[in-house]
Amino acid sequence: MALVSSKYAFRSVGRNFRRTALSILGIGIGCTLALVTESINRGRDELFARMGALSGAGHLRVVPQGWRLRRDPRLRLADAKKALEAARSLPGVAAVTVRARAQVLLAMGTHVVALEMVGVDPENEPRTYRFVQNLESGRYLSPGERGAAVVGRAVADRLRADLDDEILATVVGKDGDIEAALFRIVGIASTGSEDLDATICQVNLEDLDAFTGYASVGEVAIILEDWRETESARAQLAARIAPGDEALTWGEIAPDFQGHMEQDKAASRFIGFFIIVIVLLGVASAQLAAVLERRREFAVLSALGMQASHMVRLVLQEGLTLGLLGGGLGFALGAPLVWHIARAGLDFREYMGTSYAFQGVFIEPIIYGDFGVWMIPYVLFIALGATLAASLYPAWFAARTDPAVALRVAQ
């Protein structure tokens, strides 16, 4: 048998149809906006994590201890073999590659460019570094190929070089001598960002080892199937690598980029919060009006012996009923919108071009929203939380009703 007080709370919601409908609409629209905002937030998180990872950082990277602070490309892993085995043994790994780096001067004729040359494993590198997946001209490095290089369009332009041209690289070798080597350009990459293009110079790992004299691996980069597993995978990885090495996440490798992402997220969460506050104030006002209209009724209930705490529960129950209906409406309106954004994406090409780079990370201009089971608890949390909070003051107001005064005023 349903409690009469529950019936009372539920039916009270329907007393003023227009006010209730407007409240539900307000909550519904608020929930829809919150749902869409959160979906885009999640989509953007995924995009940024993917972009950060595929711009060279990897979701995870094993580096020598001390690299994080010094960023010295001459540092090499304490136990590269163990690090590689540990990376490959992780669950949910999509790709693993090894790299080594060196600060070099590239020259052709009188033109010189200083950059970081990266020695790579040509078989796995394109799966972890998106900029060499589709080259503007030429081809990518082949396994075992010696003396070949892939450079960015800006590097080629600054050297006045083109495909099949030979460029001279000089480096300070392991023993402190200046070493030099010739590389033939076999491919030119164009990312659409001149800044990024000016950083690309890849050769075979064996070439770099021979060239610099550092015969070892500087890093192991890992791409995960699900970026949300980054932290748990890092913990597993850290337990399996040599003591002289450490596992970093893409956010630690590119802290400025992660900071930018967090800032973006905070701004959009603030907007979402602001929307909820506006909805909350609207509902609070409507609830307060409903309580004020029924002041006499609350006085009668108090006269009949209802405790203040019971009145608080009644008003909160009314608020929750509104929240449930508003949340349902919000879900009904928001789910198709989120579904559309998850499938078609939000296209920002008109405003930011085909792509843009930030802190060495290349960012696609289309954000795909996240559509999933999370939406149900999220909408419920927003709708019920907001209406519950909005009902607190009206509930307190109802509980303070002095029956003698309210009945005297009513008469």
Place this chain on the structure above:
Amino acid sequence: MNENAEKIVVARGLTKTFHVGKLDVPALRGVDLVIREGEFLALVGPSGSGKTTLLNLVGALDRPTSGELTVVGARVAELSKRERAELRLRSLGFVFQAYNLVPVLTALENVEFVLELRGMGSERRARALEALDELGLKDLADRRPAELSGGQQQRVAVARAVAARPKLVLADEPTANLDGENAEVLMHLMRDLREQHGMTFVFSTHDPRVVAHALRVVTLVDGRVARDEEKPGEAPHEIVPGIGKAPEPPRV
């Protein structure tokens, strides 16, 4: 008055002063009154004489400014807000001039609501129906207040007040909004209930026809008891056919 009956209300030197802005408005100026179990008492007096204020104090809706007031064994001035609510719930019933039923609940639910507040379980529906039956409203149990006449609404209000069998039922001008016939019916039913269940009824009124039903009449003038008359015996009354049950021998 049965001098051996339990004292339900004891008021000694009871005063109540309202503060209106900077003005002090005395509503009661020292009321001495004892009400015993089973009484059927009318509070009469001109407007502003303090009838409603006295009912509010006796109903533990308000606290006295000074004096002593004991209601069903509890000293009202010493009770917290929560304890006064508990006293009203457990021992008192209220009937208001404007019925004051909850409009979104049916007649049955209005009665049931009070029983639910008292923590009554599955038997509350049967008890509520019984109370409505006593007031001749069983067939209208599923109607909402807006679907009932004024007289029927007031009878539902009486059913709500008596369903939990409180010791004391307080009614503030219960017939003021009713026509003569409905007022008569209501008074007969209240007397029936008093006789059947031994409840004590205290009601304020201006209506001489209602006063005629009272077994004791207390007249208030300017916040004081000006007259306290007791009728020598039970005044005869007829049960309205088709409404209510035939009276049983009085218990008190």
